Amino acid sequence: MNTTTEAAVQLAVAAWHSQNKRMDTLLSSLTDEQLMKEIAPGKNRGIYLLGHLTAVSDGILPLLNLGQRLYPQLDDAFIKNPDKSDLPMPTISELKEYWNTVNKTLSNHFAAMQYNQWLDKHTAVSAEDFEKEPHRNKLNLLLNRTNHQSYHMGQLALLK
Amino acid sequence: MNTTTEAAVQLAVAAWHSQNKRMDTLLSSLTDEQLMKEIAPGKNRGIYLLGHLTAVSDGILPLLNLGQRLYPQLDDAFIKNPDKSDLPMPTISELKEYWNTVNKTLSNHFAAMQYNQWLDKHTAVSAEDFEKEPHRNKLNLLLNRTNHQSYHMGQLALLK
Numbered sequence: 001m002n003t004t005t006e007a008a009v010q011l012a013v014a015a016w017h018s019q020n021k022r023m024d025t026l027l028s029s030l031t032d033e034q035l036m037k038e039i040a041p042g043k044n045r046g047i048y049l050l051g052h053l054t055a056v057s058d059g060i061l062p063l064l065n066l067g068q069r070l071y072p073q074l075d076d077a078f079i080k081n082p083d084k085s086d087l088p089m090p091t092i093s094e095l096k097e098y099w100n101t102v103n104k105t106l107s108n109h110f111a112a113m114q115y116n117q118w119l120d121k122h123t124a125v126s127a128e129d130f131e132k133e134p135h136r137n138k139l140n141l142l143l144n145r146t147n148h149q150s151y152h153m154g155q156l157a158l159l160k
Numbered sequence: 161m162n163t164t165t166e167a168a169v170q171l172a173v174a175a176w177h178s179q180n181k182r183m184d185t186l187l188s189s190l191t192d193e194q195l196m197k198e199i200a201p202g203k204n205r206g207i208y209l210l211g212h213l214t215a216v217s218d219g220i221l222p223l224l225n226l227g228q229r230l231y232p233q234l235d236d237a238f239i240k241n242p243d244k245s246d247l248p249m250p251t252i253s254e255l256k257e258y259w260n261t262v263n264k265t266l267s268n269h270f271a272a273m274q275y276n277q278w279l280d281k282h283t284a285v286s287a288e289d290f291e292k293e294p295h296r297n298k299l300n301l302l303l304n305r306t307n308h309q310s311y312h313m314g315q316l317a318l319l320k
Binding site for chain 1 (some may be wrong): 164168170171172178179199200203266279294299300303306307308313314315317
């Protein structure tokens with residue numbers, strides 16, 4: 001593992017942190033009332049996207065073999081079902097707390113990871129499949145999750 | 161430059177291609193009439209975001225030292241000014257053609273690039289600054305542009 005690999009991995013992790021920082025700034029610019037609104041008529045509400053992004057980030061923990069989910073109870077309302085399904089949801093202030101805790105937990109794990117670990121397989125791919133598809137590694141999963149977060153941040157920004 | 165660096169760089173380039181493919185699918189699912197609508201009341205129209213993403217991707221050419229802009233004339237209506245500024249715009253079918261040409265041109269250049277070139281500085285950073293901030297390289301610019309595109313794709317998807 002040489003320094004150029006370290007540099008490439010570092011960039012992807014830095015991009016993840018940078019998107020989280022932008023999300024924190026965006027969240028602090030929105031009131032609870034704004035977050036209860038739909039991003040566009042008939043579309044998801046801000047609270048749903050906040051819960052969705054928190055649940056998806058929380059899911060990175062087991063996928064990267066970093067530990068158990070912190071808030072698996074979010075899946076019903078924010079991943080398995082669409083918004084406005086009449087399911088109980090945490091408050092916005094609770095969701096913001098979960099969001100911060102998930103990101104802090106991931107940050108600590110990422111800081112302790114060795115560069116070469118990022119090119120290991122993630123846990124949702126079998127050893128056999130990984131041999132055929134070596135791109136299905138932890139770094140790729142992080143790149144995908146970063147883009148997924150950007151996608152929904154573009155929507156949340158419409159609430160401003 | 162070893163194979164792990166190649167792997168890390170390849171993932172970032174693959175993520176770029178994958179976002180473009182998603183954008184192509186999204187574009188082909190939207191009618192011209194839908195693209196003329198605002199993504200949410202009072203916000204940017206689809207046509208503006210299509211022109212904006214095309215102009216920003218076109219701007220990657222000089223930034224990565226791959227050649228001149230193909231459509232610098234897009235900047236006025238799609239980068240320097242907000243939507244609904246009463247500036248002349250190409251038609252949606254022209255913009256889609258530009259979009260395809262820009263992406264094809266970038267793809268050809270990316271395919272010809274050596275892995276180590278991605279860790280060189282991009283053209284918007286001086287040699288002195290790059291020595292102090294070595295992360296301001298071509299790969300980082302690509303990661304940022306990929307996330308920028310995801311951000312606006314999340315908005316364009318609201319037109320469906």
